[in-house]
Structures are given as structure tokens and as C-alpha cells.
Amino acid sequence: MKAWRVHELGDPSKVMSLDEIDQPTPGEGQVLVKVKAAALNFPDVLMAMGMYQEKPPLPYIPGVELCGEIVESGQRVIGSPSNGPGAFAEYALMDKDFAFPAPEGLSDEKAASLYLTYQTGYVGLHRRAHLQAGEWLLVHAGAGGVGTAAIQLGKAAGAKVIATAGGPRKTQVCADLGADHVIDYTAEDFVPIVKEVTGGHGADVIYDPVGGDVFDKSRKCIAFEGRLVVVGFTSGRIPEAPANNLLVKNYSVVGLHWGLYRKHDPALFGMVHEQLTRLVEEGHVDPLVGEVLPLDQAPQALAKLADRSTVGKVVLVP
Numbered sequence: 001m002k003a004w005r006v007h008e009l010g011d012p013s014k015v016m017s018l019d020e021i022d023q024p025t026p027g028e029g030q031v032l033v034k035v036k037a038a039a040l041n042f043p044d045v046l047m048a049m050g051m052y053q054e055k056p057p058l059p060y061i062p063g064v065e066l067c068g069e070i071v072e073s074g075q076r077v078i079g080s081p082s083n084g085p086g087a088f089a090e091y092a093l094m095d096k097d098f099a100f101p102a103p104e105g106l107s108d109e110k111a112a113s114l115y116l117t118y119q120t121g122y123v124g125l126h127r128r129a130h131l132q133a134g135e136w137l138l139v140h141a142g143a144g145g146v147g148t149a150a151i152q153l154g155k156a157a158g159a160k161v162i163a164t165a166g167g168p169r170k171t172q173v174c175a176d177l178g179a180d181h182v183i184d185y186t187a188e189d190f191v192p193i194v195k196e197v198t199g200g201h202g203a204d205v206i207y208d209p210v211g212g213d214v215f216d217k218s219r220k221c222i223a224f225e226g227r228l229v230v231v232g233f234t235s236g237r238i239p240e241a242p243a244n245n246l247l248v249k250n251y252s253v254v255g256l257h258w259g260l261y262r263k264h265d266p267a268l269f270g271m272v273h274e275q276l277t278r279l280v281e282e283g284h285v286d287p288l289v290g291e292v293l294p295l296d297q298a299p300q301a302l303a304k305l306a307d308r309s310t311v312g313k314v315v316l317v318p
């Protein structure tokens with residue numbers, strides 16, 4: 001089968017090659033899946049560069065999210081490959097207990113996009129931040145994969161959503177997804193705008209995949225008893241929150257590492273998948289696929305993701 005493999009750490013557009021390798025053989029508790037669509041995630045870029053918390057042994061097949069067909073049964077499923085990456089290939093192995101039924105109404109490309117970012121969003125907003133209907137939710141990088149999911153999930157939860165994004169094309173994407181207020185944070189300071197839009201209250205929940213200056217500024221417009229969710233650091237800088245600032249302003253900084261629930265609460269994945277499937281059926285969730293490319297263009301697709309030019313999800317089709 002054809003599979004992309006990272007042979008050395010570095011820029012994923014340079015260190016991957018499309019190799020002809022043997023189809024994998026399922027072990028105990030695994031199924032062989034024919035990949036129908038594989039969605040890109042920022043961690044694909046970080047992992048290839050050796051900058052992600054998971055460091056698979058080289059060479060490895062990248063890609064952490066897919067929609068595929070179980071070869072034995074023909075069932076269409078979504079999820080991550082066994083042991084993390086492995087989706088940018090014609091076939092992949094999945095753990096049987098973590099291969100979830102693809103919602104019938106979704107195309108392969110959209111179904112592939114329903115897993116990682118939506119599970120992260122659901123767990124982040126509900127389990128970690130306890131988002132309530134009527135609260136103000138501020139989503140940073142709202143036009144990205146994680147951001148588009150958070151806007152839809154926030155609206156579905158009955159929150160009032162403010163989204164930031166870089167440039168008019170991206171703020172329009174956020175507005176089209178239902179954000180109540182959008183801010184181009186590359187052109188305007190979002191702090192006074194959030195304060196004004198919320199009538200001085202501030203954002204109750206802030207969902208931050210960017211970090212750096214965006215995190216620092218978020219601390220200035222968070223509500224009393226607000227929850228600032230640390231999702232990622234696409235800006236490249238890991239920020240810090242001074243403890244005295246948490247004390248005087250009565251807010252919480254909430255860490256989010258969705259993948260860690262595989263160890264601490266594995267049943268959560270299936271429960272969240274059920275909720276997401278329901279939200280798809282009710283029309284609250286509809287993954288935004290910005291671009292579909294053939295599998296052989298994986299390096300170009302990852303380069304676009306790294307240079308900040310994509311909206312929603314980018315999906316590869318074998």
C-alpha cells in the first residue's frame with residue numbers, strides 16, 4: 001500500500017516520502033481499515049518537527065484522524081489510528097473499541113473531521129470549563145480546525161460566542177458559522193472590544209489554541225469566575241499566568257489534554273461521540289471542510305496548515 005512516512009524530524013513538507021509498504025496486519029483488539037479520508041491537524045506539523053508531546057519512533061506514518069471502512073465488515077468508522085498517527089496511508093489499523101460509527105449524514109471528508117477537534121472542543125467546553133447556556137464564550141483562531149468546532153459547539157450549548165481570527169476572510173468564516181460577534185485580532189485589540197460587547201462583564205469561558213500574546217491579553221478580558229482553557233500554542237510561545245493575577249481576579253486557567261482521557265477515562269470517547277452524533281443529527285454540528293486534496297499532496301497540505309492559510313479542516317483523500 002501507499003503510505004506517507006516521516007523518516008527524520010523536520011519541516012513536514014520536506015521530511016516525508018510516499019513509500020510503498022506492506023499493508024499492516026491487525027493484532028489483538030484491532031481492525032484493518034481502508035482509509036476513505038484523513039483530516040489534517042496542527043499536531044501533524046508539530047509531531048514531524050519533534051515539537052509535540054507524542055514522539056513516535058521513526059519512521060512513522062503521520063495523520064491522527066480518519067474516516068475509513070473496516071475491511072472485514074464494511075462498516076464506516078471514524079477515529080484515530082492505533083497508537084496515535086498512521087492515517088496518511090491507504091490502510092490503517094484502529095483499536096476496535098475506539099473506532100466509532102461515522103454519522104450517516106456526513107460525507108467521508110466531514111466525518112473524518114468530526115473526531116479530534118470536536119472531541120477536544122466538547123471535553124474542553126463541557127467537562128473542563130463547564131460552559132453554561134447564556135454565558136459568553138470567546139474562541140480564538142475561530143476559523144481554524146479547533147476554532148470552527150468550538151464555535152459550533154458553543155452555539156449548540158446556548159452560549160453567546162465571540163470569535164477572533166486573522167483577517168477578513170477568516171472573520172467571515174466565523175460569522176458564517178454562527179459567531180455572534182467577530183474580531184480581526186490581527187487588526188484590532190480584542191480586549192476592549194470583548195469588554196464592550198459583553199457590557200463590561202468579560203468572557204466567561206475563553207478557548208485558546210494560540211497562546212503567547214493572545215493568552216496574555218485574554219487574562220485582561222476574562223469575567224469574574226471565568227475559565228481560560230489552554231488548548232494549544234500555535235503562536236509558538238508558551239505563556240504564563242501569574243498566581244496573584246488569578247487571585248485578585250477570581251478566574252481559573254484550565255488545562256486541556258484530550259488524548260490523556262484514553263488513560264484516565266476511556267469511556268468518555270464513546271459518550272462524547274454519541275453527543276456529537278446527536279448534534280450532527282440535530283443540525284448543530286456540521287464540520288467545515290475548507291479543502292480536499294489527494295493523498296499524494298500531503299506535504300503541500302501540511303505546508304498550508306503551518307503557514308496559517310487554511311480555514312476549517314484540510315482533508316486528504318487516497
Ligand SMILES: NC(=O)c1ccc[n+]([C@@H]2O[C@H](COP(=O)([O-])OP(=O)(O)OC[C@H]3O[C@@H](n4cnc5c(N)ncnc54)[C@H](OP(=O)(O)O)[C@@H]3O)[C@@H](O)[C@H]2O)c1
Pocket residue numbers: 040041042043116117120141142143144145146147164165166167170209210230231232233234235236256257258259305306307308310312
Ligand atoms: N489540547 C488538546 O487536547 C488539543 C487537541 C487538538 C488540538 N490542539 C491544539 O490546538 C491548536 C490548533 O490546532 P488546529 O488543528 O485547529 O490548527 P489550525 O486549523 O491550523 O488552526 C490554528 C490557527 O491558529 C492561528 N495561529 C495564530 N498564530 C499562528 C502561527 N504563528 N502559526 C500558525 N497558526 C497560527 C491561525 O488562525 P488565525 O490566522 O486566525 O490566527 C490558525 O488558523 C494546536 O496547537 C493543536 O496542537 C490541542
